[in-house]
Amino acid sequence: MTIPLMNQLGVVKRNIVRADAAAVAQLGRLGSATVHEAMGRVGLLKPYMRPIWPGASAAGSAVTVLLQPGDNWMMHVAAEQIQSGDIVVAAVTSECSDGYFGDLLATSFKARGARGLVIDAGVRDVRVLQEMGFPVWSRAISAKGTIKATLGSVNVPVICAGALVNPGDAVIADDDGVVVVPAADVARVAALAQKREDLEGEKRAKLAAGVLGLDMYDMRGALEKAGLRYID
Amino acid sequence: MTIPLMNQLGVVKRNIVRADAAAVAQLGRLGSATVHEAMGRVGLLKPYMRPIWPGASAAGSAVTVLLQPGDNWMMHVAAEQIQSGDIVVAAVTSECSDGYFGDLLATSFKARGARGLVIDAGVRDVRVLQEMGFPVWSRAISAKGTIKATLGSVNVPVICAGALVNPGDAVIADDDGVVVVPAADVARVAALAQKREDLEGEKRAKLAAGVLGLDMYDMRGALEKAGLRYID
Amino acid sequence: MTIPLMNQLGVVKRNIVRADAAAVAQLGRLGSATVHEAMGRVGLLKPYMRPIWPGASAAGSAVTVLLQPGDNWMMHVAAEQIQSGDIVVAAVTSECSDGYFGDLLATSFKARGARGLVIDAGVRDVRVLQEMGFPVWSRAISAKGTIKATLGSVNVPVICAGALVNPGDAVIADDDGVVVVPAADVARVAALAQKREDLEGEKRAKLAAGVLGLDMYDMRGALEKAGLRYID
């Protein structure tokens, strides 16, 4: 259960094992909240990561990038590693809100087949990105550009917004946030998430009819045992 | 003017005195900014409380909930206390951005007659909530779910985002934020707010015609007395 | 290169030299990100300054205002100094998120010819402002009103969200943020920005065709020299 040294700088890993595409697609349909529950409430990026427009959603397997502050050189290196169906997940070695990514890089990423970008930093040209239909989840929007001077890495494990992301992991991103599912677990998690989803329809109907969760989930006994008192 | 012990845990108050519905509706039409002015600039929740979609607005009387960090058990207890026209106002005993509320609870709250939720924490399923037309004001959006293990309370006075909310108080929420009006004061505040609103039409017309606030409000003398100097 | 005493209080400068209108318009078409690059990556306000609705954009020359915390008196003084094509840029002497500006002031500013407001504080009546088409970039939205008791200044140099703004400077604001260009530099910056923009079309076409930035910008040699290693 020990994890090897992370954050090696100056390395690009070319061959990565991507999560199963069908399972990733299924996870994407189920959405980040349901997937996060099915994962046992782990794998969520911190909630400051927000889509740059409402309604954005994407699911794919991760190409990871480790960036230096104020330096987007490795984004160009990452572009070459993108395959159709990938989502680029970018971390920075220290906190930075500069605009690492704009319409030119988005054009390139899209041409390579990328489905979106998750970046623990800033992006710009957000109106054009929305017109292009290229979704981004970021911590900031900033017109400030970056330099190209220092090496980072591509396709090493990264910590992005508090979550560990390995290259090839499934990334599920929508209005509720971004969840990462280890590549080896996508089928299992998709099955669990689907089961949750299937049960929700029935629950929703009951609740819509006015049944209380107190009764539907049979909570009254536990609440009473915990000492809940009703007063008038 | 002394206030009794708050935050009693493990208590549900069933009978609360709700603010007058007609006055609440009037306050809702006038909007949070006008109501806040009429209140003498008190009763506003901190501005980090934002609607989860633009254009959301709601007015109702408060059903209050005190939650534990990462635990939404009391939201189910609160559902039973909702009457038509209520807004649920939820506080947490320490800062937390987890997603306490999603589409299932929203279905239940809506079925009970709730007009919206104000929560000093996170929510999820925001796209579905928008489709349902169920408005929420929150400090965060997060896919992270919660457990059901520890008691809080329902319909006790709570401090939500820096404002005291008593059960039954009027809650006015829109794009500008969330204002709380004590139930006993709604008629008085509505009258004051209406008076402000009535005066604004005339002012707006003058300003639109190019009249300066300096003249309309007769400020030049006071500015000069305070020492304002014009230079070229 | 020394700058004179700023933040003089109680002063209104009437005659200011505004940036050339044609160059300002050109800068506005090019957008904040391109202008910021052309400036050499300076002049950007901090990225917490956000438009109050998506898609807002404005370009004009600055009428500056220095405000006191919780006091919007000088906004009325500023209104008189507005000419057609101006953008009001408001700073506060200490951090404050109160709602200094709403629909009445917007009506007045618009009647005077203002194209927008950039304020390192809060605003309110945001739905009406959007309906009026009056764009604002702010650090917060807040229903909390302000008083009129203490002098600030109008058309003095101010520091707004970390950037120095002189009266008359060009202000370019859109979804990506707010950039300030000194009035004396607008023509030079517009030419540089236009050159960048002209070059982008060709680049975009290449990238869209799948050419990599690595090749288009001829980066492979520099990356290898910096020690980048590819592994399988």
Place this chain on the structure above:
Amino acid sequence: MTIPLMNQLGVVKRNIVRADAAAVAQLGRLGSATVHEAMGRVGLLKPYMRPIWPGASAAGSAVTVLLQPGDNWMMHVAAEQIQSGDIVVAAVTSECSDGYFGDLLATSFKARGARGLVIDAGVRDVRVLQEMGFPVWSRAISAKGTIKATLGSVNVPVICAGALVNPGDAVIADDDGVVVVPAADVARVAALAQKREDLEGEKRAKLAAGVLGLDMYDMRGALEKAGLRYID
């Protein structure tokens, strides 16, 4: 359980009922963490409230002040209401970090018998305050002074750093933070807190001897029942 309108502006209440001095002293000896536990984990101000020097501690009954942003006029009004053994608790109507309080006010407060200040804003002259032995808990330290222009109130209920404080309540402040105990509850809470403290000595001795909390609190069964697995 309903609470009357708070934050009335322009009011000074002269006669307040102070918490029992002996119980307050006992609570002070027990410390904020123990008192907070005895209260049932309520009544704690947010943890951003920090003493301006390490080791500061104070216990007293609250004289409350409601201040306007950037305006410390009411601190002078409050001084007159201070009696020996009081702690002044100051809230602001919107967030502000200005330096409301320095060595002159501290000299006055101390002369009136105050034991300290809790303020949800900034203070200054901190080195002199430490030399004077006048403890302060604040959200910020700032050299920025304030004006005297707008009324607030004295001895009304206030919300200070997220906690409701009534005039006369017991305030216990030390390195761990600030806890408020309703005046009517001090004897009961002091007894509960003393009981906790009395039990801690025995526990401390066992733990120091290497006994595990797992055994001392008899947790192993509950952990196993919850599903805890040990692996090698």
Place this chain on the structure above:
Amino acid sequence: MTIPLMNQLGVVKRNIVRADAAAVAQLGRLGSATVHEAMGRVGLLKPYMRPIWPGASAAGSAVTVLLQPGDNWMMHVAAEQIQSGDIVVAAVTSECSDGYFGDLLATSFKARGARGLVIDAGVRDVRVLQEMGFPVWSRAISAKGTIKATLGSVNVPVICAGALVNPGDAVIADDDGVVVVPAADVARVAALAQKREDLEGEKRAKLAAGVLGLDMYDMRGALEKAGLRYID
């Protein structure tokens, strides 16, 4: 280079491979800044992690804990896994500043041989902890206690304040922050760090004598090539 599923809940790993004690001690003498440089500027926890008193320092191998928000149950489970020379590293599944740790747990941890605690949450009883000489690095100080209701894990890989920590990793903590060195790398990193340190004495002497870094590091040519201009 792929990392297995993290954050498994409800698991305690008993046998972990600890970093070599001699190398850990050497890293501790060299300090977090030098070690971080020797690591290639990786492995640093975010700078909001601060010692609870100035001058605190500790070096040891990590016993990791994954906690739930507002729940310190697993701290007691962790205590049993502590061996002499360990530092406990605690992460929480979502952001929380509650006081998870106080003098009783510190007594227990110390009796088991722990050298300190690194926790991405709050602690309390800080004055007693300082008197005990038990150092803690935390994101907050808070008197708020926690419950014991939900399982986390012990000795699984955790992400603490943005850094991945495996059980057994070396943890170097002092006034400058907290650095993590993978257990397998401690000897190599210690050698690199020692080499840096050995070189610094000579550099320090030159700089103290007035030699400029510009000359000592031979920077003038590179600066000129980059375009640096000197003006009078």
Place this chain on the structure above:
Amino acid sequence: MTIPLMNQLGVVKRNIVRADAAAVAQLGRLGSATVHEAMGRVGLLKPYMRPIWPGASAAGSAVTVLLQPGDNWMMHVAAEQIQSGDIVVAAVTSECSDGYFGDLLATSFKARGARGLVIDAGVRDVRVLQEMGFPVWSRAISAKGTIKATLGSVNVPVICAGALVNPGDAVIADDDGVVVVPAADVARVAALAQKREDLEGEKRAKLAAGVLGLDMYDMRGALEKAGLRYID
């Protein structure tokens, strides 16, 4: 009153006009809070700038540095421009908390005659800096080192923590924060500050004797006129 283009990159100005040393020394004795008042409450850096140890104080004239994120190259360039009695004031082109400065640079700065550093970023080796008696005011403490790749500037006007600092300006820094006084104004401000200080002794004596500010400043009439009501 217009200010020329700031933030020119790649420039070092060698000859700057330093504030009068005697006046700077006098300002230092009076302290940041008194100086800030005498300035008319302008010139204060934001209160997040804190000394790295309690009790630090320094006064000198500014050598300014504009840095790039994660890059401290220009600190070495700045060292050569330091004269005895200077304080280095460093700004970064975007927000960064990396550790730009440690014991080696401090040794060099001290050897050149610097009295301290004010930096809107992070520093490290804080224990050694304290032992050396080299005071620093910073936004963060971080062990993370920086690279030397991109030009900034030395002795250009900079905006540091929200305040404009020209090279040669007086910088007064202590426990209460950092204030900047334009070089041309030091004598005038020192005289005003001294006058304030001279008056404070008498006030302090009165207040210590129990005289109220209400009476000493003759506030009762104004408070009554503003509508203050006393109730029992």
